[in-house]
Amino acid sequence: MEDNQKQYQFQVNMKGMIELLSEHIYSSPTVFIRELLQNGMDAVTMRKGIDPTFIGQITVTFNGDQLIFQDNGIGLTQDDVHQFLSVIGQSSKRGELADKDLIGKFGIGLLSCLVVSETIVVETRSLYKEESVRWIGHADGTYDVEQIDLLPEIGTKVILNAKRAWRTLFKKSEVKENILFYGSALPIAVSLVEEDTTELILDGNPVWLDPESSKEDLLHYGKEVFKTKFLDVFRLESTTGELQGVAYIIPNKVNSSSTKEHKIFLKRMYLCDQATNLLPEWTSFVRCIINSNALQPTASRESLMNNTVLQETKKELSECFKDYLKTLSLTNIDVLEKIISIHHIYIKSLAAIDTEIMKMFEDYLPFETNQGLMSFGMIKESYREIYYTPSLDDYRQIRRIAGSQKKLVINAAYSYETDLIDKIKRLNSDLIIEKIAPNDILQEFEAAIVKDDTIHEFVNKANAVLKKHYCKAEVKRFEPKDTTAIYIANEDALSSKNIQSLSESANPFASTLKHFKKQEEVMPTLCFNQQNELVEKIMVIDDQELFEALINVLYVQSLMLGGYTINKREMDTFNDALYQFMILGMSSFLPKI
Amino acid sequence: MNYNLEIQKILLKVEQMEKFSDKVVALKEAIQIADQHNDIDWGFDLRLDLIRNERNTSRCEESFPAFAWILATSDKNEGYFEESDFLWEYKWMFCSAYRNVSIPLEQVLEIGEDLKARLTKNGYSLRAYYNVMTGLHLHLRDYAKAQEYVALADNEVIDDMTNCPACELDTKVEILVDLGKMEEALAKAQDLINKKLTCYSMPFQTFCCFAYNLYLLEDDRATTYFDKALEEYYAHDKYDSSVGYSMAQLICYMHATNHPDTWTFFSRVAEWQLGAEDVHIYNFARYMSVITKGKGEVNLALSPQLPYYRADGVYDISVLHAYFKQLAFEYADAFDRRNKQDGVYRQEVESLLR
The missing domain is CATH 3.40.50.11260 (Rossmann fold)
Incomplete structure (x- = not known):
């Protein structure tokens, strides 16, 4: 490097960084609870790596606006503190264990505490060294480290003092709620200590992960968590995703567009309430509580990364559902019928792509x-x-x-x-x-009785009238006798009629429509009933004008009866015909001159 | 029941439906009720709804008569409806017109002129018109003309009818890729690659295009763009059939690189071919004729509506190949005839199969 060139270091504005975390990366200020639980759990996991018989625990002590999170995990040496607590972006999770068993990965978790507390005080005693260290991190980006008297126990204490705005988050009830929200699946005991009372809020053995739990236990737990009395529950398992969990059947019809909350845990730490990429389509009518040890979180640790492991896990979850339905068809047909009657849309969607399900149901x-x-x-x-x-x-x-x-x-x-x-x-x-x-x-209606040319001539004459309506005539015999005619048009015929009428518009777009028109055979049909008295009489009418008016009226009337759209031209024809009838009718009553 | 309530009930049902094709079916029912009562206000709104929903599928069957009705009704009741309410949809319909092989090119151009006149009449710049004309010339594989229209569009102001910036940029990138200027295309696409510009289908479509075309050039960067495309795909979870072209390229890339999910992806998109616009059928057929080159059998869970459906789920790859190849050439010839071009599309299929 030349003499006149100097190398400078980027400056990080810690306050800005914390704002970034609180406003953009984390969705809620309560995530500091998750981060503290996670650090505590990871420290215990590290210690258990050395001594598998070791029993870990986390204690949260309330002292006014001060909160002390304490774990009996592996602890940190002074070197560790400098290396891992003071370098942002570096996690203390090392080696193979970091990839496999630990929850944290991004090493910026502790910073979330600065969202709610002006300082973070960490007092720690390492399993590896007979010394204790106090580290104080400040929101302005500085930190102090000092050696303190040897703490009585190995482990780490994190001491936070609530910022004025976040005091409510430090209340016992609030902390308890958030610990249960984030950490209810953790394999560790968590106790709350206030004044002289200790409350064990987690025993490290959630009922939904316990293979011994009965269906009643699971349903009871589901009711507690989701405030719903579910129809049934079944277990979920995936080897690829190292996943275990339960799925509760919602007891009522569900709206496919509404959001269904689940509880997704990763390495037993709460991650999110939605996992659209993981949960198959049928999960629209269930609520799941699941834990996976193999799926990967996104950087914000608030959703799952979509990768091949996730896709394979998704397939395995569908297999669980199929197995459940199979078992149900043999063991509890009543519940199965109830599920199908309420959630048939989702079962149908599954059956449409899965022949096995199709055959079964x-x-x-x-x-x-x-x-x-x-x-x-x-x-x-x-x-x-x-x-x-x-x-x-x-x-x-x-x-x-x-x-x-x-x-x-x-x-x-x-x-x-x-x-x-x-x-x-x-x-x-x-x-x-x-x-x-x-x-x-129409083809199944009884054929008309043909004695002479009357029907043939009638059909020809009627066709001449109906042509302008894009319709053809036919004569059959059907019930009820008082129905004069039925207008029948399959979808193609209706669409051709619609296109015929629209393509007469002046705009150039309309001219494209004729390319969509179907062939002549699919023209709508007006089927006259030979058994009807009026039809019998029309067949023998000679007067062309009256015949035309009658056919037009019957045509529009059958459109009305069938609930078809009547366009302006048809309405005009109908009105003209009625006018003619009125004139004809009145002519008999007019004074004779 | 009052017909207004009946229509509103159907609209509630539409909201709850997941599939766009189902929404279209239900909206048709509502339109029928509106028409039965000669209610042109409902008729107008419901038809726009139908077009917007069908736009999200690979089909354009119901939108043609629906849009023709909108134009005719609006012209007949001058001043009653705002033309600006449906000019955006008119752009879509123009594109659907050239994608339909049975509509002569002259008529497509007439529609373009009508669109242009209505844009001007309503005070919009011609940028939107040049956008769609760029698309038409890309369809005609006339890249020089397409670039001319891009330049014309860039000289016009941006307004509410202009394509979104992500789509405009993707078009420019696509032209460069088609012209073989890959480095220039990659440089141009930075705002898409870095997601500075995004929309419903971008940058997914850009990534698919790069993955496939870089692969053809035996360029290692293809993997990066494939990964990015897959990431986008999974992030959206439910891309609809309107991205069929990109999915076909993605599947082609997956096949070429022996990706284990190639046939899973194929199964997912195969039914998009049903009732699809002609250009989609052509594109799907030509790319699928590539992945089915070879021998053997494959197990697939497909819709029974597909012409090559087999109840046992076991498909002979060479049979699939024969089907797609024939379909690709059939449509290629039809487009060449319609576009009055000497085997442009046919050569495209031949070159792909080589």
């Missing part, structure tokens, strides 16, 4: 039909032929007509439904499951 899956909501088991028991339609437009029309035809039609317009029906069809070759369109029902 097809009889229980409910479908919307023209006869109301029915389970597939009930459908196949009651109907020899089962129809479905993947179009909501078609379903609406068929629902109207199929009832009188005693047909069972399933609405398969929404996701999964068509896939599910298709799968059921493939898995049950003995069942008759057919896709149906409104025109198919």
